[in-house]
Amino acid sequence: NAGVMQNPRHLVRRRGQEARLRCSPMKGHSHVYWYRQLPEEGLKFMVYLQKENIIDESGMPKERFSAEFPKEGPSILRIQQVVRGDSAAYFCASSRLAGFNEQFFGPGTRLTVL
């Protein structure tokens, strides 16, 4: 029973490039959450998606960031025109149900912007 999968595990981009982070939830999970972890800080909620719907994007920066969770395939977090401040670990979590229930986290994607 595979857990939450994220790829790539490490991503290096130069300023101005685009970063695409992928997340495949656990089998049977249709709720996906993205969090960002800056060095020495806790995880910060970014966005909550269900299949084909964005439920809550209150934690997403207004510009350059977008997320999707299509009917088929993984959830994608997309960062356009990356800047050095985007360097962080990005974690995806999934859950089976809506509301409060255990969120299972993936291993994260570590983004480095040069």
Added chain:
Amino acid sequence: QKEVEQDPGPLSVPEGAIVSLNCTYSNSAFQYFMWYRQYSRKGPELLMYTYSSGNKEDGRFTAQVDKSSKYISLFIRDSQPSDSATYLCAMSGEDSSYKLIFGSGTRLLVRP
């Protein structure tokens, strides 16, 4: 002021010690309280959660919530070197219960 405050440590204890990890928070609307363990370069893993106030025990781990003081604790009995990790507290309210608000984590080192 952060919504959730957590001492970053590091906390170094000898094997077998009782460990106490704590968080304070400011938002009285929080109702769900969680403790996650995160090993280096890994994703967080849920250890325990409690709803509202009270205690919960699971093996060597005990979680306590004191809503009147806005203070939560995780106790680890008979600590083991394998418990060495970063411990994150997380909370959420009834509304948007999926939106976990994390502390910055406490690094724990259990010395053999």
